[in-house]
Amino acid sequence: MEEHLYKEIYRYLGYRGMTPDEQTDALVAECLAQAREEMQPLSAVRRLDVRHTGEDRLLIGDMDIHSHGLARNMQGCEKAYLLAVTIGHGIDTLIRRAEVTSMMKAAVMQSVGAALVEELCDRVNEEIRIAAEKEGYHCKPRFSPGYGDLALDLQRDFERILNMRTNLGITLTDTLLMVPSKSVTAFVGLYRGAQECSSGGCSECNLYEDCTFRDEG
Template sequence: MVNKSINSCIDSSIDISKEEVLRYLEYKGQHIDNNLNDLIDDCIKMTKEKINPRYYLRVYPILRDKDNSSKSIFLKDSSLKFESNDLYKLLYKCDECIILATTLGINIEKEIRKYSYTDLTKSIVLDACATTSIEELCDSIGRTLSKELNKEGKYLTMRYSPGYGDLSIESNRDIIDTLNLNKNLGLTITSNSIMIPRKSVIAIIGITSEKIKNENKKCTMCSNYTNCRYRKGDEDNGCKGIYKE
């Protein structure tokens, strides 16, 4: 189903939005002079040349405790288990979920690190461009998955990553081991739970037969609202992850 068809459907080209780059640079309406504007354009071009967008995904049936005494999510045919009230609520009406892993590769990391010694401003802008790129890759995959599943009368939830809300970031390690992402994607994790390459994302996406109302998620609904530097505002969706039809 998804596993078999998605490889030929996803366009891995990345459209890097300058508006999103500015958001990750914590732009709040300040004046942008020509030098900075040109630098951002140059960094967007360089990022497109250096990234190697790749992904790996698997679909798992969801298992739960029969008595619902715990808020644990188990994935059939794997050792994966998630203890999270937030994820339990997200997947409440889902029988399956997708585990998605994406990465931009190591070359863009090398460029960011190189310029951190010689041109810190350029390094920071490159980092923002890379962050925008990995988010756009996830969004592109999400849109394609959504279209494919809609044909089967199925729908996707928003994506949810370890480290969000009450889902432990340590879950990334279990996912990397279970999906053998070191071999399949070149993705590893440090003892401090930092993924290498750093511009990588692991996400859990629910599959449901019940049509989802794709309303924008308010920033104020997020458990990280008070300490998020990138939120757009009380009434705007500062995050990406809800896939519209």
């Protein structure tokens, strides 16, 4: 678990298959400890019905969504979870503070925050998977607003349906950024039948070719 987390942190820092030096290792450990101290992980999920209403068009709950990417992702799904997670405001303050004294530390803190919120997201996703499998469903890889052609405007629906402000303390800026910055929203589609072979990893991503954070391991 911890090993995976470190691997992710280094991936966000831009190490591609290189071994970091002791100094960086120590700094990562220090930042991780501080971030964990300050972190206030919260999550919310809600299950809704999915209807395929046309080409590249879906109705999830009361959301009428046009998106090629999500429609493809949700192929064969009859239900979908909305999930939102955050690790809280503390990490943003830690990044700000680090920026005053050391950009290196700021960059490490940034990567630590990203890795921690992803870890939390994985955990919540896993809970969803376990619950879904008891009912005979399998899960699709999660899919977030703003990814591919899926409109970022959906953030407002997540905010409303999951009551993100009250339940998680996540607010949106006018430009639909989430505050705290280390927060994630996503759809997880549920389907019945044989499990599809899908790693959900980097190779599935439409940004695979150009991405500097691509998992090479």
